[in-house]
Amino acid sequence: MLHQRGLSRLELYPATAGEEALPELDERRRYAQALEWARRRGPGYAVTGNVAEWRYKTGPDNEPAVGLTLQIIEIPSGEVLWSAAGSRSGWGRESLSGTAQKLLRDLLANVRVNARSP
Numbered sequence: 001m002l003h004q005r006g007l008s009r010l011e012l013y014p015a016t017a018g019e020e021a022l023p024e025l026d027e028r029r030r031y032a033q034a035l036e037w038a039r040r041r042g043p044g045y046a047v048t049g050n051v052a053e054w055r056y057k058t059g060p061d062n063e064p065a066v067g068l069t070l071q072i073i074e075i076p077s078g079e080v081l082w083s084a085a086g087s088r089s090g091w092g093r094e095s096l097s098g099t100a101q102k103l104l105r106d107l108l109a110n111v112r113v114n115a116r117s118p
Contacts, residue, residue, distance in 0.1 A: 001101070001104055001105065001108060002047070002108075002113075005108070005113045006113055007113060011041065011043065013034045013037060013038070014037075031048070034046075034048070035073070035075070035078055038075045039075055039076070043075055044074065044075055044076070045072055045073065045074060045075060045081075046072070046073045046075055047070065047071070047072055047073075048070070048071050048073060049068055049069050049070040049071060050068070050069045051066075051067070051068060052067035052068065052069060052085075052087070053065055053066060053067030053087060054066055054067075054096065054100070055096075056096060057089065060092075061091070061092030062092055063089050063090055063091060063092050063094075064089065064090040064094055064095060064096040064098075064099040065087070065088075065089045065090075065099075066087065066088050066089075066096065066099050066100045066103050067085075067086070067087040068085070068086060068087075068100070068103055068104065068107065069083070069084070069085040070082075070083065070084050070085075070104075070107055070108070071083045072111070082111060084107045084108075085107075086103055086106060086107050087103070088100075088102060088103040088106070090102075
């Protein structure tokens with residue numbers, strides 16, 4: 001969705017240090033490691049967040065249910081510039097990923113993007 005909004009220079013933080021490494025389970029340590037990685041790479045901002053819910057509800061219709069939090073962080077200072085949280089459920093005929101995309105679109109609707117070229 002950030003690409004659709006005009007941001008073309010995006011980098012994804014690697015999930016693990018190596019193919020055989022176990023992921024870091026301590027969320028604070030993982031966050032600190034990601035922030036340090038970003039500082040070494042030199043970007044100005046980072047988008048981070050959590051998935052609070054990702055499931056199909058039990059029942060006859062199996063509606064998708066999604067809960068997300070998002071933050072935009074200024075890398076040099078570590079300051080949170082923007083944050084949002086939301087949840088959404090869809091109809092039984094809708095997909096989980098489609099429901100998540102609608103929620104992301106809603107959450108990011110008020111974020112102003114300045115996509116300048118280097």
